[in-house]
Amino acid sequence: MASADVVTMDKIVALCKRRGFVFPASEIYGGIANTYDYGHYGVLLKNNVKAEWWRAMLQDRDDVVALDSAIIQHPRVWESSGHLAGFSDPLVQCLGECKKRWRLDHLQEAAVERGEDPSLVRCPQCGGELSEPRDFNLMFKTQIGTVADTGSTVYLRPETAQGIFVDFKQVLAVSRKKPPFGIAQIGKSFRNEITPGNFIFRTLEFEQMEMEFFVPPAESQTWHEHWMKARFDWYTDLGVREDHLRLRPHEQDELSHYSSGTSDVEYLFPIGWSELEGIAHRGDYDLSAHQQGSGEKLEYFDPQTRERYLPHVIEPAAGCDRATLAFLVDAYDEEELEGGDVRTVLRLHPRLAPVKVAVLPLVKKDGQPELAREIRDSLRRVGQTEYDEGGSVGKRYRRQDEVGTPWCVTVDHQTLEDRTVTVRDRDTLEQERVAIDDLPALIAGRLAQPWRSPKA
Ligand code: ATP
Numbered sequence: 001m002a003s004a005d006v007v008t009m010d011k012i013v014a015l016c017k018r019r020g021f022v023f024p025a026s027e028i029y030g031g032i033a034n035t036y037d038y039g040h041y042g043v044l045l046k047n048n049v050k051a052e053w054w055r056a057m058l059q060d061r062d063d064v065v066a067l068d069s070a071i072i073q074h075p076r077v078w079e080s081s082g083h084l085a086g087f088s089d090p091l092v093q094c095l096g097e098c099k100k101r102w103r104l105d106h107l108q109e110a111a112v113e114r115g116e117d118p119s120l121v122r123c124p125q126c127g128g129e130l131s132e133p134r135d136f137n138l139m140f141k142t143q144i145g146t147v148a149d150t151g152s153t154v155y156l157r158p159e160t161a162q163g164i165f166v167d168f169k170q171v172l173a174v175s176r177k178k179p180p181f182g183i184a185q186i187g188k189s190f191r192n193e194i195t196p197g198n199f200i201f202r203t204l205e206f207e208q209m210e211m212e213f214f215v216p217p218a219e220s221q222t223w224h225e226h227w228m229k230a231r232f233d234w235y236t237d238l239g240v241r242e243d244h245l246r247l248r249p250h251e252q253d254e255l256s257h258y259s260s261g262t263s264d265v266e267y268l269f270p271i272g273w274s275e276l277e278g279i280a281h282r283g284d285y286d287l288s289a290h291q292q293g294s295g296e297k298l299e300y301f302d303p304q305t306r307e308r309y310l311p312h313v314i315e316p317a318a319g320c321d322r323a324t325l326a327f328l329v330d331a332y333d334e335e336e337l338e339g340g341d342v343r344t345v346l347r348l349h350p351r352l353a354p355v356k357v358a359v360l361p362l363v364k365k366d367g368q369p370e371l372a373r374e375i376r377d378s379l380r381r382v383g384q385t386e387y388d389e390g391g392s393v394g395k396r397y398r399r400q401d402e403v404g405t406p407w408c409v410t411v412d413h414q415t416l417e418d419r420t421v422t423v424r425d426r427d428t429l430e431q432e433r434v435a436i437d438d439l440p441a442l443i444a445g446r447l448a449q450p451w452r453s454p455k456a
Pocket of ligand 1: 278
């Protein structure tokens, strides 16, 4: 069982706003629901999440190539993919007082969990009766050009995957790869969600990290298992506690229109177990649909076996914002200090931490600031650094703890005499004395080491 945790969603939202990780968009106009902006530390953290995903897909393997396809594709892409007809959720509206809209499937799942009859659900807010469900398409529509005729209607992509399928032939021709191989992409997707919420867990625009792995049909099961394990391990290697993570196979009635088998990686958020990523066996659904829709042959011809076939696809599809939220939640900790003070600390994996090292002069005189800046410059190549001379050193440590900086380097009187500094560890609070010249190698070495959450 997972241990009791001090973290709540409210604390995460408050910390993100206070330290400028993530905050509501358009706030001076009153904000726009479920839309957020990422500030300095948020951008650094999310960039690190994306860099770790690219590292796992590209740098650590030879069988995946990168792609960045357009957000606005030919509208027929969504016709062939099934999104125009089938990418919808069952929407019901309260006919009672509150008139709120709900996703019927969510209400029914909750009823089943409470042991109630799902066919008798009523409005959770006011108890009112609910309307008949109607399918609500989640794609945002817009137009190209100035005239709103049907020929100019286009859609903001609801997933990055289709750009990959549509480019399959082009990538196959130039990448010198053959199945099994994958095409990976990170980019924004847009969904007009009926019930967005829970901070950046479900928003209208979000970033996806998706990879389509094309395999000979006979190998698809083996590769599905490979990717389920690989994706689960990605989160634990980045420090997520194993008892807060699980792989859950979809029930038959949960499967998407394209999938013959999906397992979700789920994280135990303060709101309960929720999906971080789906690993789907899509069969040849997409290539076959686009082959039919476009009239282009999308088969692979194997010159050795002289076989011609449509590859099957295994798809790990992750949400970058959701992963970022999970890393934040998993890292958040509070520690009571002597005197009753509480230290808030983000125990992030050092490779995910927005800032790797902060350099702090103990006092703002005697040449300490100059030397501290020099040290900071020597560490720039190792990772993101910060220089801070404002306030007591205790306050400065706390500021770094709150944004998850793993190491603080402090310049003091002794530094000027023997060119050594103290290195303070965010998690153990231990301080060690290190020669300035050894610092870059020391920090680089620690960044390369495996890391486990001290909360585990
Ligand atoms: P959900 O059931 O939560 O709506 P989904 O199963 O429809 O998600 P997929 O289509 O499999 O999601 O998309 C892959 C990933 O993209 C999800 O696992 C999630 O991490 C992310 N994602 C999907 N929709 C959103 C959203 N509205 N906001 C943030 N992330 C999202």
